[in-house]
Amino acid sequence: MQFTLNGREVDVAAHPMRRLLDVLREDCELTGTKEGCGEGECGACTVLIDGQAVVSCLVPFAQVDGRDVRTIEGADAQALQRAFMDHVGAQCGICTPGMIMAAMSLGPDPTRKQMQEALAGNLCRCTGYEAIYRAIGEAKRANRRTPLGVESIG
Numbered sequence: 001m002q003f004t005l006n007g008r009e010v011d012v013a014a015h016p017m018r019r020l021l022d023v024l025r026e027d028c029e030l031t032g033t034k035e036g037c038g039e040g041e042c043g044a045c046t047v048l049i050d051g052q053a054v055v056s057c058l059v060p061f062a063q064v065d066g067r068d069v070r071t072i073e074g075a076d077a078q079a080l081q082r083a084f085m086d087h088v089g090a091q092c093g094i095c096t097p098g099m100i101m102a103a104m105s106l107g108p109d110p111t112r113k114q115m116q117e118a119l120a121g122n123l124c125r126c127t128g129y130e131a132i133y134r135a136i137g138e139a140k141r142a143n144r145r146t147p148l149g150v151e152s153i154g
């Protein structure tokens with residue numbers, strides 16, 4: 001199967017009905033994408049396909065043929081990652097890659113409601129969400145003030 005993975009053209013031989021989550025972790029050795037529920041309920045396995053956040057545990061590998069897949073390893077999300085650390089938005093960390101991938105779909109300076117909606121499918125059992133919202137808000141505002149690709153916090 002040929003597709004774009006984190007900006008590189010790749011050709012991965014895997015059964016078309018395997019879960020994208022498993023192909024990413026086991027065949028592509030990209031273990032930043034986590035498995036929580038395995039049933040589409042927790043968001044831990046969120047990746048971007050053609051820029052849209054999807055739960056990779058529910059995506060058959062066949063569906064990425066010719067498409068653009070981005071995982072936390074290729075997310076270019078340094079500002080978000082740093083803000084999650086600064087605000088203690090990550091504790092056990094299982095939800096964190098999925099949270100960051102879901103947050104990538106938000107525009108600059110999102111409202112609390114926009115953040116809640118974008119992360120509605122992402123569950124965190126540790127933080128109570130407040131620290132996550134603070135981290136995303138700070139990172140997004142900082143990105144708006146600086147050129148794309150330039151780390152702007154810290």
Ligand code: FES
Pocket residue numbers: 034035036037038039040041042043044045046055056057058
């Ligand atoms: S592991 Fe995919 S949504 Fe929970």
Ligand code: FES
Pocket residue numbers: 089090091092093094095096123124125126127
């Ligand atoms: S930090 Fe533990 S589930 Fe979110």
